[in-house]
Amino acid sequence: MDIYKKLEELKLEIPAPPPRGGIYQPVKQVGNLLYVSGQGPTVDGVPVITGKLGSERSLEEGQEAVRMCVMNALSSLEVYLGNLNKIKSVVKLLAFVASASGFNAQPQVVNGASQLLVDLWGEEQGMGARSAIGVNELPGNMSVEIELLVEI
Amino acid sequence: MDIYKKLEELKLEIPAPPPRGGIYQPVKQVGNLLYVSGQGPTVDGVPVITGKLGSERSLEEGQEAVRMCVMNALSSLEVYLGNLNKIKSVVKLLAFVASASGFNAQPQVVNGASQLLVDLWGEEQGMGARSAIGVNELPGNMSVEIELLVEI
């Protein structure tokens, strides 16, 4: 399986790597694990999907936002690895959804990210463990933030 | 030590494994680590302890809720491992508590989960690292959500 062919089939392009939004490494390796720093729905580091689910943003916009997080994570991983085909599997996804009071469909939002990873790597390799959490505020008023752990 | 004897002594029964609430694996293994997806106080996937600590739910109800999370995690681990005696130790517990404004007793709530793990595996093996965090909203209006990392 060539992940770049998959991206082409899905008509997806790896975006430019997001500039650092603070003092951290985009990707940190320990053994065969790669910890990816929290990713947002940004373009060139600027949040483009902002505001809370349940009031300012629809479920569909939330799903688009988490897909952008995944694409930014892949961009950071490509810079680090040189080639995304080195990724063996998705280990874990920790997703935070900026949630208005009474919004409880965080898993449905985060499914947008999980489905994309499964579309790219298949169920066996693309589907890791996951937690979906609601929070009141995220950096830059982003609608979602995702932390990814992958295995090479 | 036989974990099933311990469960019997404590009059605890492993519940039916919670059905997936999204696109993820209940348990994902890397090396000797098992990442367990976020668990809630659910029965057959339906949240049964909902609402915020500090307004809608008491500390005791919160502690019961986190115990349910642990039992659901054990159910998922049993499906994955076949036998819970394969678990060597609890590495880490990340707990999110749906908190009304001004509620700050998250650690006391989460102690319900930690005590159960210690009752089952003892201090040496059952007590891992831990963080307890308050959040404004959780999936399905659950009162708590717990993410577990164990070592086999």
Added chain:
Amino acid sequence: MDIYKKLEELKLEIPAPPPRGGIYQPVKQVGNLLYVSGQGPTVDGVPVITGKLGSERSLEEGQEAVRMCVMNALSSLEVYLGNLNKIKSVVKLLAFVASASGFNAQPQVVNGASQLLVDLWGEEQGMGARSAIGVNELPGNMSVEIELLVEI
């Protein structure tokens, strides 16, 4: 590089280890990874920087709070390891910032912690992956809580 010389240069003293605030291990080791339990801006276990960023606390107070979290983490690590020079690198930092409605400068707050780790261990070793998240409430009304993962 001697981390204790660095601490002296920066006029920093490792505080007394924070007493446990619940049923958990301050540090849990698996292989060469050390998971450090959630740390707050406490002295002898008592929160000293409390209240939300964006209303009750300034950015500078938040940065001081996260530095205290790091120092408490180092204290727990020193108890566990005997000598902080055994730490090879900072793998990951997960930071939660108690945030008033509309506060979105979590990364700027958390930079206080990240900068301290870089001052101590340098960019190569002291800069790990990171996520900065806003939440509505934290234990004991602490302004921040930080979870650290280090490699020995």
